[in-house]
Amino acid sequence: MKLIRYGEPGREEPGIILDDGRRLDTGGQFNDYDEGFFALGGLEALQAWVEDGCPDAEEIPPDARLGPPVDRPSKIVCVGKNYLEHAKEFGEGIPTEPVLFMKASTCWSGPFDDVINPQGATKLDYEVELAVVIGKTATNVAEEHSLDHVAGYSVFCDYSERAWQKELGGQWTKGKSHDTFGPMGPWLVPASAVKDPQGLRLWCKVNNELRQNGWTGDMMFGVRHLISYISRFMTLLPGDVIATGTPSGVGMGMKPPRYLAPGDCVELGIEGIGEMRQRIVAAS
Structure with a gap:
């Protein structure tokens, strides 16, 4: 189911x-x-x-x-630069431990809902990610017990306004949290149906052009480690979402960069989990 x-x-x-x-x-x-x-x-x-x-x-x-397959969570914890080639295209060095940031839960959106290009935005970007939904409270969880705290998995797209993220100073959250910047779905696959969260292909197309094509096994910090690591710094509640990072191929990493614009269609998916599609629309 x-x-x-x-x-x-x-x-x-x-x-x-x-x-x-x-x-x-x-x-x-x-x-x-x-x-x-x-x-x-x-x-x-x-x-x-x-x-x-x-x-x-x-x-x-x-x-x-x-709609998104779980109700709006108490928090959306994201992992930056968790795939080596994406870390290289992003710049600013290769992390030696997980890079964490938050998306406001008001970005929560359905798997086929339109994504708003905000007023004043010039660098809207996409990131396909494996989403982990927490099933029971996790605080200081040992890595060997991490997966016991997972309810299931879904597909997530971490939309970003790169100018707001990287050029305005401060933390990344302001470039990550606009309404519609967090679509998830199309469903939640129970953890019992996913044999290995590090053995999944994930991909993203823009206007039918394949941009991202990777494997969750290429994460520098896998799901087990991420749950244990994050639970050291905050309590993960049932229903919370961890977005585990994206492979290379984002618009920012292209030469020259190729950002999204109203009218573009983004399709993305994870084999064995599901597929989503969003249309980019101008802010009204």
Whole structure:
């Protein structure tokens, strides 16, 4: 099964996609896929309900909008320069430990929603990333137990305004947090269905041109290490998201740079996880 949320932005209902492709509403059983759901064993209860035949479930309309597969998290923790070739194209040296920054949770967006090119933006960029959704509270977690704290995996695009990120001074957050800069989806794949989070191909196309093509195994700091490392500095709550970094091929790294503009179409995905697509639109 895969977890989805559907409906209008901010009013999504929880659902699932079964192995046979049926899309069923789970709102009669669970309020939402949020901190409480994961903290109170919701995944296990959902699996038991599925194994019981999904009693009283209604099908989701085929044209329903898909939202992000988990409710807006308490925090989105991102890892910068976690692939060697991307660190080189980014500049500013090769990190010797994970580079952490935050995206405001108000950037949260659906997998097929439009991405707004903000007013005054000149350097909008894309980054395909493996997203890790935390399933239970993690504080000072030992690396060998890290994956026990994972609820599942999804596809994430870390959109950035590079001028705001690198040229205005201060921290990266201001270039990472505009509304719509954090689409995730199209669904959450439970951790039990992902044999090895370091064995996944991830890719990104812009206007059908392949820009990024990498493997999660190329991370300098893998998922196990990242969860343990981050949990030293902050408590990770159920439903929190870790965006684990991006391979090379971003617009900033091209010579000359090739940034996004209104009308562009960004497609991205991770094999075995899912695919997303966003259209870039001008701010109204």
